[in-house]
Amino acid sequence: MKRLLPWVFSFAWLCAICRAQTPSSTTLLIEDVTVIDATGAPARPHRTVVVRAGHIEAILPTESQAAAKDALHIDGRGKFLIPGLWDMHVHMVFGEWFPRGKEVTLPLFIANGVTGVRDMGGELEVLQQWRKEIAAGTLIGPRIVMSGPMLDGPQPRFPSSIAIATPEDGRRAVDDLKRRGADFIKLQSLIPREAVFAIAEEARKQGIPFVGHVPDAVRASEASNAGQKSFEHLIGIFEGSSPLEDEFLKGPKGPGKFLSTYDPARAAKLFALLAKNQTWQCPTLVWERGGNLIDEADFAHDARAKYVPAYWKDVTWKRFTDQVVHEFNTDDLATRKRFVEKELEVVNAMHRAGIPFLAGTDTPPGVYVFPGFSLHEELQRFVAAGFTPMEALQTATLNPAKFLDMEDRLGTIEKGKLADLVLLDANPLEDIRNTQKIAAVIVNGRYLSRADLDKMLAGVETAAKAPAASK
Numbered sequence: 001m002k003r004l005l006p007w008v009f010s011f012a013w014l015c016a017i018c019r020a021q022t023p024s025s026t027t028l029l030i031e032d033v034t035v036i037d038a039t040g041a042p043a044r045p046h047r048t049v050v051v052r053a054g055h056i057e058a059i060l061p062t063e064s065q066a067a068a069k070d071a072l073h074i075d076g077r078g079k080f081l082i083p084g085l086w087d088m089h090v091h092m093v094f095g096e097w098f099p100r101g102k103e104v105t106l107p108l109f110i111a112n113g114v115t116g117v118r119d120m121g122g123e124l125e126v127l128q129q130w131r132k133e134i135a136a137g138t139l140i141g142p143r144i145v146m147s148g149p150m151l152d153g154p155q156p157r158f159p160s161s162i163a164i165a166t167p168e169d170g171r172r173a174v175d176d177l178k179r180r181g182a183d184f185i186k187l188q189s190l191i192p193r194e195a196v197f198a199i200a201e202e203a204r205k206q207g208i209p210f211v212g213h214v215p216d217a218v219r220a221s222e223a224s225n226a227g228q229k230s231f232e233h234l235i236g237i238f239e240g241s242s243p244l245e246d247e248f249l250k251g252p253k254g255p256g257k258f259l260s261t262y263d264p265a266r267a268a269k270l271f272a273l274l275a276k277n278q279t280w281q282c283p284t285l286v287w288e289r290g291g292n293l294i295d296e297a298d299f300a301h302d303a304r305a306k307y308v309p310a311y312w313k314d315v316t317w318k319r320f321t322d323q324v325v326h327e328f329n330t331d332d333l334a335t336r337k338r339f340v341e342k343e344l345e346v347v348n349a350m351h352r353a354g355i356p357f358l359a360g361t362d363t364p365p366g367v368y369v370f371p372g373f374s375l376h377e378e379l380q381r382f383v384a385a386g387f388t389p390m391e392a393l394q395t396a397t398l399n400p401a402k403f404l405d406m407e408d409r410l411g412t413i414e415k416g417k418l419a420d421l422v423l424l425d426a427n428p429l430e431d432i433r434n435t436q437k438i439a440a441v442i443v444n445g446r447y448l449s450r451a452d453l454d455k456m457l458a459g460v461e462t463a464a465k466a467p468a469a470s471k
Contacts (some may be wrong), residue, residue: 004076005173007424012310018047022048022212026070026071026072026446027050027068027069027070027071027072027217028049028050028051028052028054028071028072028074028330028419028442028445028449029048029049029050029051029068029071029072029074030048030049030051030074030076030081030086030421030423031062031073031074031076031077031078032046032047032048032049032062032075032076032077033047033048033049033076033077033080033081033281033423034046034047034080034081034427035047035049035059035081035355036080036081036082036390036393036427036428036429037083037091037412037413037414038082038083038268038390038393038394038398038411038412038413039064039361039398039412039414040390040394042078042135043080043427043429044059044406046061046062046063047059047060047061047062047076047081048061048062048064048076049066049076049081049413051419051421051442051445052068052445052470053286053445054418054419054444054445055416055417055418055419055445056413056414056415056416056417056418056419058415058417059413059414061382065132066126067173068391070180074423074440074447076423077137079423079424079425079439080412080420080422080423080424080425080426080427080428081424082113082393082396082397082413082421082422082424082435083398083406083410083411083412083420083421083422083423084113084114084115084116084119084358084397084420084421084422084441084442084443085112085114085115085375085396085397085411085422085435086114086116086117086118086142086358086396086397086400087109087113087114087115087116087117087118087359087360087363087372087375087378087396088118088230088282088358088359088360088396088400088403089118089120089232089282089284089358089360089361089362090105090117090118090119090120090360090361090362090364090371091119091120091121091122091160091362091363091364091365092105092106092117092119092121092122092127092144092281093119093122093126093127093160093344094121094122094148094158094159094160094161094364094365095123095158095160095444096159097159097316097365097367098309098310098311098316099309100241100309100311100463100464100466102139103188103459103460104307104308104309104371104383104460104463104464105363105364105465106130106139106140106141106142107140107141107456107459107460108307108370108371108373108457108460109141109142109371109372109373110140110141110372110438110441110443110453110456111372111438111441111451111453111457111460112371112372112373112375112376112449113372113422113435113438114142114371114372114375115142115143115420115422115441115443116142116143116144116400116410116420117143117144117145118145118146118360118400119144119145119146119147120150120186120211120212120300120348120360120362121146121147121148121150121158121160121161121186121188122147122148122149122160123149123160123342124146124148124149124177124180124181124182127144127146127148127190127413128146128181130464131144131146140443140446140448140456141227142443143185143420144183145152145184145225145404146182146183147182147183147184147185147202147211147212147387147442148160148177148180148181148187148333149161149162149177149346150186150187150188150212151164151173151185151186151187151188151191152164152188152189152190153165153188153189153190153191153192154190154192154193155190156188156190157188157190158365163342164191164192164195164199164373165192165195166192166194166195167194167195167197167198168197168198169195170191170195170199170202171198171202172201173185173199173206173282174203174206174208174210175202175206177208178206178208181206181432182208183209184208184209184210184211184229185199185200185203185208185209185210185212186210186211186212186397187209187210187211187212187213187214187215188212188213188215189215189230189235190215190216191215191217192217193215193217193218194346196215196217196218196223196226197226200226200227203227203307203411204227209229210227210228210229211229211230211231212228212230212231212232213231213232213233213235214228214235214236215314216249217249218236218238218249219236219239219245219249220235220236220239220270220274221235221240221270221273223236223279224273224274224279225273225277227258229279229280229368229403230279230281230282230358230403231279231280231281231282232282232283232284232360232362233282233283233284233287233288233362234281234283234288234346234347235342235435237267237270237281237346237350238253238258238346239258239268240264240266240267241260241262241264241266241267241270242258242261242263242266243261243263243266244257244261249264250373254328254330254331255292255331255335255336255338255339256331256335256339258339259335259338259339259342262342267349268349268353269391270373271349271350271353271355272353274353274355274426275353275355276348276356278355279355280355280356280357280358280399280403280459281347281350281355281357281358282358282359282360283343283355283357283360284360284361284362284366284413285344285347285348285381285382285385286361286366286369286374286377286378286380286381287362287366287369288340288343288359289340290367290368290369291324291328291329291365291366291367292329292336292337292339292340293336293337293340294321294324294367295325295329295333296328296333296446297338297368299368302368304373305368306371306461306464307370307457307460307461307464308364308370308464309463309464309465309466310362316364316365317367317368319368320365321366322461324367332389341435343380344384344385344386345385346463347382347385347386348385348386348387348439351385351386351387351391355394355405356394356399356402357382357387357397357399357443358395358399358400358403359375359378359379359392359395359399359400360378361374361375361377361378363375364467367431374421375396376433376435376436378391378395378396379392379395379396379432379435380392380432380433382395382432383432384422389428389429389430389432390429391432392432393429393432393435395429397411397412398411398412399411419442419444420443420444421441421442422438422440422441422442423438423439423440423441423442424437424438424439425437425438435441438450438453440452441453
């Protein structure tokens with residue numbers, strides 16, 4: 001199939017991202033801070049960053065005093081400033097499966113420095129309402145781009161889905177979601193083959209990107225050539241790196257078969273194609289590890305569990321755990337451990353081949369993948385796969401901005417860009433785990449101190465203990 005033209009996102013969508021919150025009227029002076037701008041340049045110590053009206057107005061040497069009447073002076077000595085982080089695979093309103101998302105998920109993102117998210121399947125009207133409230137300044141939350149309901153096969157496995165049985169179903173769904181204001185189309189695994197290509201053609205016609213799983217009936221190379229903008233969870237990668245790819249399209253597959261039939265030559269050929277097509281990868285490595293090794297994990301003593309409603313743990317996550325254990329984890333634990341390590345090796349090879357990557361977690365459907373917190377683990381997994389700390393940081397900053405065609409406004413710390421920033425107590429380029437040492441978060445120019453963030457977390461803990469309520 002002829003490859004479709006690269007996607008250009010609509011002006012309306014870009015404006016929606018930019019209006020994530022009403023900019024703060026307070027001018028900020030972040031003084032004597034080390035700036036890690038995420039462009040790949042070395043860290044720049046002793047800088048004063050001026051933030052005004054939600055934008056970065058200037059980045060000055062500290063010795064050249066910045067004058068600003070009624071400015072809020074923030075002591076940056078010994079601290080490090082990075083761009084706000086993006087989680088590029090989340091599900092915030094997944095049918096009724098994760099109640100209290102407004103009171104739990106949104107503040108957990110902000111408290112962890114996640115200032116933007118790509119929602120990969122949810123209730124469109126609810127998410128659009130959240131985005132309006134965030135834009136109006138009546139709700140604190142990240143910038144949101146969203147697919148609305150996912151497209152899946154005739155019998156979808158998850159909520160927030162549209163059943164697709166025929167090519168006509170696929171075209172109709174694309175048209176409907178575009179009309180309703182979805183930012184992109186999300187594919188799931190069970191869509192019939194001919195419907196996949198109909199969706200691709202209709203998405204091109206409507207000028208709306210499509211992303212997601214490589215459906216079971218389609219090769220990764222075919223999905224890439226059809227214009228799919230991103231692949232999730234490494235789906236299609238091991239299949240396309242095996243001489244059994246045709247069999248995998250029709251029957252069972254899993255870590256054992258993937259490991260025993262992995263062909264480096266076939267993998268290299270596939271990776272070259274994906275690099276040529278610039279097919280982005282969002283591997284959700286923290287969920288891949290968690291899902292494959294779920295039977296040896298001990299979540300009972302996880303300190304983050306206090307931020308999670310009982311319904312998530314006792315109902316939804318239990319449902320997912322049972323499905324993973326009985327349907328997916330059919331290989332022995334030792335094999336699955338080898339597979340998790342092989343995934344890191346493959347991600348490294350894809351990275352070296354020039355394939356672009358995005359950080360995403362699949363929170364909260366990923367069992368014990370915590371909103372906000374787990375993005376920091378995802379960055380650690382990228383470093384474990386061989387990325388430098390800067391390259392890992394870019395998967396959640398610069399790369400999402402490139403993916404969203406927003407590199408001129410987001411993703412780095414540069415004059416004129418939107419002021420989504422995270423102030424850290426330690427250098428993430430020395431140890432990527434230092435992204436967790438958050439001293440403050442700035443969301444569209446609004447300053448949230450460590451005390452403010454702790455208050456938000458206390459509010460989440462209280463909300464998590466409350467009886468399940470509406471979305």
